Structures are given as structure tokens and as C-alpha cells.
Amino acid sequence: MQVLNSLQDFKAWVREVKKSGRTIGLVPTMGFLHEGHLSLVEQAKAENDFVVMSIFVNPAQFGPNEDFDRYPRDFERDSMLAEQAWVDVIFAPSAEEMYPRKSQLSISAGPLASVLCGASRPGHFDGVLKVVTKLFHLAEPDIAYFGQKDAQQLAIIESLVRDFNFPMEIHRVATVREKDGLAKSSRNVYLSEAERKQAPKLYEALKLGKKAAMQGRDPVSEMKGFLQSETSGVIDYVELLSYPDLTPSPDGQAILALAVQFERARLIDNIIFTLKEN
Amino acid sequence: MQVLNSLQDFKAWVREVKKSGRTIGLVPTMGFLHEGHLSLVEQAKAENDFVVMSIFVNPAQFGPNEDFDRYPRDFERDSMLAEQAWVDVIFAPSAEEMYPRKSQLSISAGPLASVLCGASRPGHFDGVLKVVTKLFHLAEPDIAYFGQKDAQQLAIIESLVRDFNFPMEIHRVATVREKDGLAKSSRNVYLSEAERKQAPKLYEALKLGKKAAMQGRDPVSEMKGFLQSETSGVIDYVELLSYPDLTPSPDGQAILALAVQFERARLIDNIIFTLKEN
CATH class of the missing domain: 3.30.1300.10 (Pantoate-beta-alanine ligase, C-terminal domain)
Structure with missing residues (x-):
């Protein structure tokens, strides 16, 4: 398994894979992996030649009073779990690599973001759309995998891909639960x-x-x-x-x-x- | 030269070219070609294996009181000129193909659209960003060509590509003028x-x-x-x-x-x- 931190190295790796005609499955995460993430990897593994897992706690999707600073992080444990799950590449960029300058442009989810989590987390899905669009363009996946636990995010990203004709598919993966029913998070x-x-x-x-x-x-x-x-x-x-x-x-x-x-x-x-x- | 009207046919052609490892230069137009467009094609021809010209009068970038209905159109003349300029594929979809359903999502140019044409044409650049993003995802070009005559559009599209990490480049092409100095349009x-x-x-x-x-x-x-x-x-x-x-x-x-x-x-x-x- 390779761990790539720079956009340049990651893009070079993607170029090589694309040139060889092989397929990439992308599993975007914010790290601190649990069985939910690993079930995404498992499905990606079954359907693609290579599996990329991105690990990036995206500042753009956290509000000013939300838990960005104390969102749990443990890169060593994550990379061990990813390696055991046969992830081929972890892409773990810094915020400076992902957002080198203040962006003037934004993608808005419109009415899809006016209900559920969108209503209580203003700007959250704009931040999700920004990072997901960037990750899709960087990883150029054939398929990207999202869990049904974040169902609104899934619906919005499916709209993004369809309405803007991204050359890729989104696959939905069922929520993984603890034995007592609690959704893994x-x-x-x-x-x-x-x-x-x-x-x-x-x-x-x-x-x-x-x-x-x-x-x-x-x-x-x-x-x-x-x-x-x-x-x-x-x-x-x-x-x-x-x-x-x-x-x-x-x-x-x-x-x-x-x-x-x-x-x-x-x-x-x-x-x-x-x-x-x- | 091929003329492709359906997204499906066009995407199949793009897939074949990408699989062969060859490059695509994209020249997005609204048709009614003049020497300005043809200079874009010339540069695209010099820098890519294949040149795609899209011809699509994009309803999303015209305001309700603007000239969408009477924007000049002459597909026969356009395809003759494109063929003479060695365009490989004209992609000319219908509005129904490009916008099969009302999209909930939108891309906004932010402050870049608050000056010049953006100030007098509200929503214009959102419409441009929508169609350009779709065309980039459909054509998967290595390079797309835009004229400096539409300098604000060029600046906004350069921001789009950079801020969202599209895997491609934008090349600027100088304005072509009549002998008396009038910019071709x-x-x-x-x-x-x-x-x-x-x-x-x-x-x-x-x-x-x-x-x-x-x-x-x-x-x-x-x-x-x-x-x-x-x-x-x-x-x-x-x-x-x-x-x-x-x-x-x-x-x-x-x-x-x-x-x-x-x-x-x-x-x-x-x-x-x-x-x-x-």
C-alpha cells in the first residue's frame, strides 16, 4: 500500500493507472475508520482493479461552531486497517494542498440541502460538494462508494454526478451497525x-x-x-x-x-x- | 468528420480515444462560426491528437429578456467550416439531451461574476459554468480552448478548473479582429x-x-x-x-x-x- 500526500504524486499515480486502462474505485473518508468504511472498501475491491481511500478531514464542510478541531483522528490505526483491507493507495493531503487559495467559486446543493442535516448545518453540503468534486477530479475513479448512513449526502452526490455528467458512477453501500443496532460512526x-x-x-x-x-x-x-x-x-x-x-x-x-x-x-x-x- | 448528437454516442467515442491513450482538444462554441472559432480549432489541432468542437446554444446562460431565440444559427455552414478546419468530431446535442431534468444544483462564480458582463447579465455565468462543467465531463479533454474576447468567461473558467482540480488545461487564444479592428463575433x-x-x-x-x-x-x-x-x-x-x-x-x-x-x-x-x- 502506498500513502500519497501530495496532489502531484497522487495525480501521477492516477495517470499511470488510467494509461494502463485499469479501473479505480474511490472510497472518500475523513479517517478514524470503522467497519462502515471497510465495507465500502470491500465492495470497491470487488468491482475495480485498484482501490483508493482518501483520508481528509475537510474544513470546508464544518461550521464555525462544529467539531472540526476535535473530530477524531488516528492516521496510524487508519493506515493499518486500510492495509489489512487491501487498499492500494491512501491519498491523505493537507488542507494547504487541497485549498491553496481562497476559492471564489462554489457549488450549491439548492433545495436538497434545505432539509434534514442541511437545515441545521448551513453550508455543510456546499463544503461536501466542493471537496467531493475536487476528489473526483483528482482520483478520476470509475466508481465512488458512499454509505447510506449519510443518506442526504448520498442523494446530493448522486445529483451532482448525474446533473454535471461526471464520467463515473456512485455506488450506495448499506449502513453497518453494531450488534445492538447503533449505526457505526x-x-x-x-x-x-x-x-x-x-x-x-x-x-x-x-x-x-x-x-x-x-x-x-x-x-x-x-x-x-x-x-x-x-x-x-x-x-x-x-x-x-x-x-x-x-x-x-x-x-x-x-x-x-x-x-x-x-x-x-x-x-x-x-x-x-x-x-x-x- | 463525425457529427454526434447523442450523449451516449459521444461518450462512447470519447471512451475509445481515451482507451487508445490519445489526446483530445475541446473547442466549445455556440455555433455560427467565424475566424475567432477557427483560430481556436487551429491551436487545438496543433496540440492534440483529436479536436472536438461542441456546438450548443446553451439556454442556461441566456436571461429571460436576452437573445436566445434569435441567436444566429446555421448548422450546415458551421459543419462545412469545421470540416475544412479538420475538426474530428462535432458534438451537437439537443437541449433535452443536455438538460433532461431540472437540476437542483448550481455552480456560482461568486465575486468574479459581480463586475463587467456579470453585473448586467445576472445568472449568465452560472449558466456558463453549468454547461462548461458538463462539456468538460463529457468530452474529457486534455486541453480546452477559449478566446480572450470573452475575457471574463475565460477568467471564471480558469478559476473553475484550478479551484476544482479538473484534470485538464485551459488555453487562451487571442481575439481575432476584422481589418478595421472590430472583434469577430x-x-x-x-x-x-x-x-x-x-x-x-x-x-x-x-x-x-x-x-x-x-x-x-x-x-x-x-x-x-x-x-x-x-x-x-x-x-x-x-x-x-x-x-x-x-x-x-x-x-x-x-x-x-x-x-x-x-x-x-x-x-x-x-x-x-x-x-x-x-
Whole structure:
């Protein structure tokens, strides 16, 4: 496995692979790897000649009061896990390499960013779109892999690739969960012991909500009541939307999504399912 | 020469060329070709294995009261000229092919679009960025060619490519002029006979302004006075800015640019030069 930090070295490696006609699968991450990331690698490995994992905690997607500084980082552990998963190249640039000058241009997600996490994290998805566009142009992947846990991000990146004709595909990978149902997340390390015990209730709330929605009831109030009684976290949002359009009043493919703020970690989770029309 | 109208056919052709390791030069146009376009082709021909010319009158870059409907079009003449200039492929998609659905995402040029043509054509450069990004992803060129006549567009597209790490280069090509100095433009056909006689005064005004600026005087008022007395057109703007940053009070590389609205044609022109500090 190679670790490349400079854009120049990475682009040279990409050029060589492209020239040889072989394929690249890209797994973009912010590091602090867990089984969710490794399942992306596994799928990328099965579908491409080479797998690139980018590790970059992207300052552009954190708000001024968010957790950029204390986002967990452990490059040694990450590179060991990546090597064990047969990643071919880790691309881990510095912020100076990625953002050498203040950019005047921006990509906006529009209405897709007005709901769910976009509503409580203004500018977040613009930052995601900026770094993802840069990574796609640098890595020139045939396929890039994103987890369904970040379902809004996935929907927005699918729109990006389709609307701007990027010469590549996006593959969705299912959320990986702990045995008790908690979605794997780098931020789970910031849960207190008591919060960690409550955290599986998020997924339980989603399953409750799905049942309510399938029976034609409004799932949101039931879920909010359940979360309030079962956890100490503060509910940021609970929403039922169409997927991947993220519009209200779905009648086909739907997403139930939630965000709960605990003391030091904001957790998100979702389930995507088909609502039958009554 | 091949003419390809569908995205699918065009992408298949691009795939084959890329697989063979050969290079593509892209000349994006809105058709109604003149010598300016052909000089782009000539340079592309000299620097690449294949030259693609796109011909697409992009609805996204015209405002509601602008000249989209009566923008001049003559595909037969264009394809004859392109063939004579040894273009390999004309890519001429329909608007339905390019914009099959309403896009939620947008790219904004930010402050670079707040001056010159951007100030009088709101949304114009967002539309340019949208179509250019799509064309770059479809054609996957090694180099794309743009004329200096559209200097603001050139500056914005150079920023796009640099800030988002597109794996390609932008080459600037000098403005081609009629013998009397008028910059070649597809819109020149809409000048009346009297206006056509006045139109070279735009370039004369720029040369006057450059002389004034080099001598430390403010060129703008002199140029406006000259244009008002020598033409029947209405001045849209005359500005002196840094280039390519497009900020006020330049002291190095500078652009003097103007736009004049005639009865049925809005003409733009500019000169780029180095201002010596006193």
C-alpha cells in the first residue's frame, strides 16, 4: 500500500493507472475508520482493479461552531486497517494542498440541502460538494462508494454526478451497525457510557416510525415521543421524506431520518423503504 | 468528420480515444462560426491528437429578456467550416439531451461574476459554468480552448478548473479582429450598416483608454466620452480591472473592457496589458 500526500504524486499515480486502462474505485473518508468504511472498501475491491481511500478531514464542510478541531483522528490505526483491507493507495493531503487559495467559486446543493442535516448545518453540503468534486477530479475513479448512513449526502452526490455528467458512477453501500443496532460512526467514541447505552434507541425509533408510516400514521410525533422518553439527547430533527428527492409527502421510496445531539456527539441515522400507497 | 448528437454516442467515442491513450482538444462554441472559432480549432489541432468542437446554444446562460431565440444559427455552414478546419468530431446535442431534468444544483462564480458582463447579465455565468462543467465531463479533454474576447468567461473558467482540480488545461487564444479592428463575433451580423461603420470605434476606445491608463490617467471617462460621440450605441459598461482576478485598482496585469448595446446586438471587447507602477 502506498500513502500519497501530495496532489502531484497522487495525480501521477492516477495517470499511470488510467494509461494502463485499469479501473479505480474511490472510497472518500475523513479517517478514524470503522467497519462502515471497510465495507465500502470491500465492495470497491470487488468491482475495480485498484482501490483508493482518501483520508481528509475537510474544513470546508464544518461550521464555525462544529467539531472540526476535535473530530477524531488516528492516521496510524487508519493506515493499518486500510492495509489489512487491501487498499492500494491512501491519498491523505493537507488542507494547504487541497485549498491553496481562497476559492471564489462554489457549488450549491439548492433545495436538497434545505432539509434534514442541511437545515441545521448551513453550508455543510456546499463544503461536501466542493471537496467531493475536487476528489473526483483528482482520483478520476470509475466508481465512488458512499454509505447510506449519510443518506442526504448520498442523494446530493448522486445529483451532482448525474446533473454535471461526471464520467463515473456512485455506488450506495448499506449502513453497518453494531450488534445492538447503533449505526457505526467515527463520532460514537464521544458518547458517554450512559449515552452509549441509549444510542441504539435511535434505530429502534426508526423501526417504530417505519411501522407507523406503513400503517398510514404520522411517524414523526411517535418517534419524537419515544426518543424523548428513552434518551437524554436533544432531537435535532425527525423527518419523513421521499428518497432520493427529499421532498415532503412521499408515496413511493421514502426515507425516515433523524439527528440527535448528545453531550459531545451529534448522531444521525435513517432507514429507506417503500411506502405502499393505500 | 463525425457529427454526434447523442450523449451516449459521444461518450462512447470519447471512451475509445481515451482507451487508445490519445489526446483530445475541446473547442466549445455556440455555433455560427467565424475566424475567432477557427483560430481556436487551429491551436487545438496543433496540440492534440483529436479536436472536438461542441456546438450548443446553451439556454442556461441566456436571461429571460436576452437573445436566445434569435441567436444566429446555421448548422450546415458551421459543419462545412469545421470540416475544412479538420475538426474530428462535432458534438451537437439537443437541449433535452443536455438538460433532461431540472437540476437542483448550481455552480456560482461568486465575486468574479459581480463586475463587467456579470453585473448586467445576472445568472449568465452560472449558466456558463453549468454547461462548461458538463462539456468538460463529457468530452474529457486534455486541453480546452477559449478566446480572450470573452475575457471574463475565460477568467471564471480558469478559476473553475484550478479551484476544482479538473484534470485538464485551459488555453487562451487571442481575439481575432476584422481589418478595421472590430472583434469577430457571431452577433456582428445583427449590426445595421451604419452601426457596422461605427463598431470599430470600440477597439479604438480601448486603445485610447490603454494609453490614458499607461500615462496614469483614469481611462474610463475619456473612453465613455469618445464612445458617446463616435457611436450611436448605449454604453453598458467601461471598466478597468486587474486580470484575471477582476478586482478594482489594478497595478500589474490589467483589463480594460467595455460593452455597448446597439439596436439589435450587444457587443463586448477588451484589451489586457501590463500597467507599470509609477
